[in-house]
Each structure stands twice: as C-alpha cells, then as structure tokens.
Amino acid sequence: MGDVTTRAAIEAVWRLESTRLIAALVRMLRDVALAEDVAQDAVVAALATWPADGIPDNPGAWLMTTAKRRAIDVFRARARHDRAAELLANELAEAVDDDPGAGIDHVEDDVLRLMFICCHPALSAEAQTTLTLKLVAGLSTREIARAYLASEATVAQRVSRAKRTLAEANAAIEEPSGAERAERLAAVLGVVYLLFNEGYSATEGADWMRPPLCDEALRLGRILAAIVPGDAEVLGLTALMELQSSRLRARVGADGTPVLLDDQDRSRWDAARIRRGLDALAEAEAVAGDEPGQYLLQAELAACHARAAASADTDWMRIAALYEQLVRRTGSPVAELNRAVALGRAYGPEAGLALADQLVDHPALTGYHLVPSVRGDLLERLGRHAEAAAEFTRAAAMTENARERELLEARAVAARAASVE
Template sequence: MEPTTARAAVEAVWRLESTAIIATLVRVVRDVALAEDLAQDAVVAALDQWPRTGIPAKPAAWLMAVAKRRAMDAFRADARGDRVVARLAMDLEWASADDPTAAIDHVDDDVLRLMFICCHPVLTEEGRTTLTLRLVAGLTAREIARAYLTSEATIAQRISRAKRTLTEAGAAIEEPSEAERAERMGAVLRVVYLLFNEGYAATEGQDWMRPALCVEAIRVGRILTTVAPTESEAQGLLALMELQSSRLRARVDAAGRPVLLDDQDRSRWDSGSISRGSAALAEARRLAAGADGPYLLQARIAACHAHAESTDATDWALLAELYEQLARLTGSPVVELNRAVVLGRAVGPEAGLALVDQLVDHPALRGYHLLPAVRADLLQKLGRRAEAVEEYLRAAELATNLSERDFLRERAADAAAR
C-alpha cells in the first residue's frame, strides 16, 4: 500500500475516533496527558505498520488495542501500576487475543466523563474549555483560536498548561458526583456549543461544514439534558443545535459550495430536527420562567428562522430585539456583528452598516473575516459596489476555510459585474 494512502486513512480515523480512544484511555490510566501520549504512540505505530500490512478492518479498535498494550508496557516498569495493568489486561482479554480490531468498550460514557474531567475546577475557565475542545472535540489549536478570537500560540500554551495542572494537582479522574457536575455544567455547555459551531462552519479545510461534529454535539447535548433535567440552558442549547442542524443539507449545493440563507431551499430543511428543537425550546422557556440565558435566546433566534416560510416572511423586528437582549447579556462583539445583519433587514442597510462601522476597530474582531464580509454585503445593498468588492476580497484573504474563501471571491466578482 502507498504510504500516502495509509497516512490518509490514519488521519481520517484519528479525526473521527480520537475522542473515543482518548476518553477510554483516560478511564483506564487515570491521566489525561498520558492518555493522549499513548493515543499518539498508536498513531505512529499505524503510520509505520499500515503501509506494510494494510488498513485493518476496524482501524479505530486497532489503535485502541495498540495504545492499551503500550500502556501495559509502561506500567509494568512501575510497581504502582499493578492495578492499571490488571485493568488493561482485562480489557484486552475481552477482545480476541489475535484480533486487535474488536470493538471499543463504553465509548459513550467515557466521552461524557472526559468532558467533565477536562472541566475540573482546578483549571481556569479558559483552560477547561480549551482542553475539552482539544481532547473531546478534537479541534486543532488554530480552530480553537478562531473560536476565542486569539492566537494559535496562546491556545497551544493553554492546552499544555491545563494538562500539566491536572497532572500536578492529582485531579481525580473519575465521573464527578451530582454536585460536581452542577459546578462544571456551564463549562461543559460552552464546549458543546463551540463543538457544534465548528461543525456548522469549519475553520479550515476544503469543506464548509463538518456535520459529524454537529451530530456529536447534539448527541452529547441530549445526554446533558438527562444529566441536568432542570437546567434551562442545557435545554436551550439542545434546542439551538437541533434547530440550526435542520438547515445543514440546504447550506451547500451539489458541489459543496456554500448556500446563504436567502438562497436555501427550505423544503430541504429537516422537519424532524425543527420539531425536536421546538420541543426543547418550549421546555427551556418553561424552566427559565422569563430569565432567558444566552443559549435560550439563541434558540429563540434560530426558531424565528426555522418557522418562517421565507426570508421575506421572517420577523426581523423580533430578531433585532432578541439580538439586542443577547448583546446586553453577553457583551460579545460577534453578537453585535450578527445584530448588524439583522438591523440591515429590520431597519435598512444604513442602520446595519452604522453598527458594523462601530465594530471595525474592536480588538477582538481584528482578522475576523466575517466583519468585512458583513460590511461588503451591506455596502452592496446600498449600491456602493466598488467598496463592496474591496471588502469581499479582504474577507477572502482573512478566511482560512478554502470553500468559504472561494465563495467570498465569487461574491466579489459578482458585485463587480453588477
């Protein structure tokens, strides 16, 4: 087999299964940093062996078995590792001795446990979220940096520091108690939210979306609503993700190119997701009793779009009001940028552009490609085409997703032609 083919297979399996593999290893070896090292060792072994032996029938389980055997080798040299070796041996006995492709065990529980471990209170809030996005969501430092509107180097330092802090503190690597879950719930919800966002609009690569991340975020979100049935924000987040995911199929054309909301075929929106999201939203509003949190407000925004028959039929005035509430609650410049888009619909492009121009010098939005993209759209609607072309091209230069970059260049060409 060609080494490039084997490498592509390893990368694909790692992208899909790294969370499950690391989560299972954490349960067994009780050390987050060690678990990640063992998983990486298994990847190195795959890159060495698969070109010679071929891709296994169950590649993820192959990586899992190799990582566990590496762990056994490491702990046999340490008398303190006897219990870990016993656990690993039992795990490997469940698989066929000659077949390292047996199924990975307890993945779902392990992933949820890993999320709560990464959100341990010994870490700072930024450390919790960053580490969870890295290990659970499998996001790169660059992808996480975009979510935080900061540098890749800063994120890499946070990840390294968080793993070191967990190890030095001897943090208990166990499923947290009910009280501990409640304490960490906010951080876990934020991670699930960012995981979904990366799936909905990928930071880099050729594909505009990564639907598998959206599916995983929704799966974990459903579990969290059972873990915390009275938490309105858990229900609100689930509602938001269900409603947003209803549009996934319509957000790209047959060639995978982005399709904006105005141009989407609403008959392709998933009615099942809208129904589930609406039910979760109703429950969230009942639990919140008027004290809407940020996820609940965003779910209400998503519901406005989901239930509108067309762009023209959308209640843009209500959306402007909801975004204003969300902006006051979060103080987020990204929310303000979204509010500018809505104001452009509800009041007029002049109002939207006025708000965008107030955000141009905001430190957090420097290098954020959607700011010039929004500004370009509003300028184009005002007939200021030359300025719009310039802004579209600037947005394309800043975009790191290749599909989105091409799309922005196409919009620039279209604005110039008109």
C-alpha cells in the first residue's frame, strides 16, 4: 500500500473511530482537552508507523491503546507534583495491561456524555455547535471554518475557549440524571437542529443552502437514534431532518436561485429519504405520549408536505392545526408566523393576514425578514400589490442571504408592476 493510500486509510479510520475514542478517553481522563490531545497523538503515531507496518486488524483498539499510553505518560509527568495524577496514571496503566483494546465497550453512554459536554449550558450556542462538530462529528478546524465561512483561526480560538469554559465548569465529571438529563438531551437536539437549519437555509453568504451541514446533522441524528433508542423527540428530529432533506435538490434552481415549496418539481424529491422519514415518524408516534414534543410536531408538519403529490393537494387545515399545537407547546413566534401562512392557505389570505399583522410588532421578530415576506405574500394574494411590493422590498433589505435577497427583490418588482396595471 502506498503512503498516500495509507494516509487516506488512516484518515478514514480516524473519521470512523474519533467519536468513541474521544468519548471513552473523556470518561477515563475526566478532561476534554487532554482526551482530544492524546487522541490526536495516537493518530500522529499511526501516521508514523502504519505506512511501514500496515494497518492493524483492529485499528480502533490500536488507537485507543496508544492514546491511553500517552495519557499515562502525561499523568506520570504531572505526578511529580500532583498525587491525584499519580493515582490516575497507575489506574490507567493497570487497565492497559489487563486488556489493551478495552475501553470502547460503553460506547453509547460515552458518546452521549460527550454530546452533553459539548452542549453544556455554560457554552454559547455558537460554541456548542462548533464543539459538537469538532468532537462528536470529528470535523477538522478547517472543515468547520469552511462550513461556517469563518477563518480557521477564529474557529480554533472558539474551540480552545470552549474547552477552557468546560474545564472551569467541571463539565467532564458531571453525570446528569433525571430532569437534568432530559434538559441536556433537549439541548443536544437543539444544537443538531440548529446545525441542520444552518445547512438548509443558510442565514448568510452567497449560497442559499449548505448541504454538507445538513449531512453532518443527519449523521448526528442517526447517532442519537442509536444511543438513545425509543425516544419520541430523537425519532421526531430524525424524521424531520430526513423529510426536510428530501427536498434539498428541488429547493435550488440550476442557476443557484431558491425554488419555493409551491414551485418545486416534486418528482425531484428524494423518495428514499421520505420513506425513511415517514418510518421514523411512525416509530416516534408509537412511543410518544399525549403531548407530542416540538420535533415530532414539526416532523408531522413536514410529512403533510411529503405526502402531498402536488402543491394543491396539501392539507393546509391540518398544517394550521399542527402549528397551533406547536405554538402552544413552544410559544415560538416563528411558529405563529408559519401558522399565519397556513391559515392563509386553508381559509384565505384575510385570515392569514389578520394573524400576521399581530406579529409585526413582536419584539422577538424584530428584523426577521420572513415577517414582511409573509405579509407581502398575503397582501399580494389580496390584490393589494403596492403594499405587497413595499413589504418584499423591506424583507429583501433584512435578509443576510444573497440568493434570498434576489428572490425577494424580484417579487417586489413583480408586485410593483402589477400595482400600476
């Protein structure tokens, strides 16, 4: 095997193993930064020896043993002035001698703990997503920088600051249980969905979507479904992301412009993703209680669209009712805005506009471009073209996404033309 092939193979092994490797090391070392460092050291050792010796039969166990040996060295060096480090070093050394490959059999618990740590409440939302991408998804600093249109230095700084915050909060030794565990799991789901949404409709930049981020989120969702089985919200989120991502390729025209739901060629929706999404939704419904959670409700909403063969077949009354449940559940003004859209489709634009008008001054929606965008759409359907044009122009000025801005400007021009006819 040539050096280049071996390098690619080592990178592949790292991708496949890094999550559980780091997760197990965090459990053993109770230190996130050190866990990542010794895992990296093990990869460096692999790069030095595998090209000559070949890839071991069980590369994951090899990396684990090497990382643990490295951790023992670090603890022994610290032991000179730290009694606790000496104990840890001895404990680890015994474990390595007993069974060199051991330590990767509590995978589910370890990975969930790592996710809880990465989504720790002491971290900002930005730090949570960055750290999740780094430590759970196994992305490099460069890949994260590319995904977020940030510089590598910025991302590296964000990661090291986050690790410091975690150390100060003693995050690596917590074992959340009961209500706290539920809260932490909700935070993890929130981070995964945030990641997905950033890929699905990028809030800034030249591209309307960044599908690689959606892929990472889907992958994290699958990991969660495996390590937290039978949870209605985990399944709901998996279903939601599968169903939403089934429309990725239909959401963008050949020239990169966004294509709205009504105008999408539904034959381009990915049938395999829809099937997987509906399967996960059925599983979620089977385990859900009387009060469905927000991801299950959103998956139900996505399923309404997935099940409609044509835009005209959409069950807007059901969608409006589901949004009402979602608003009750989350109090989210964005869900309320979507309810206005659904009301407009189910019961006529006046009904939608009546609700949308109430949201104009909602403090949480200040600067949110979809408020004028939705109002523009409803006004246009009422034949109030001049007002519609003004709303689309306002919306265009508010969005940070270049593609979306072009679309809104085009709608403003069309509405203005209709107003002078």
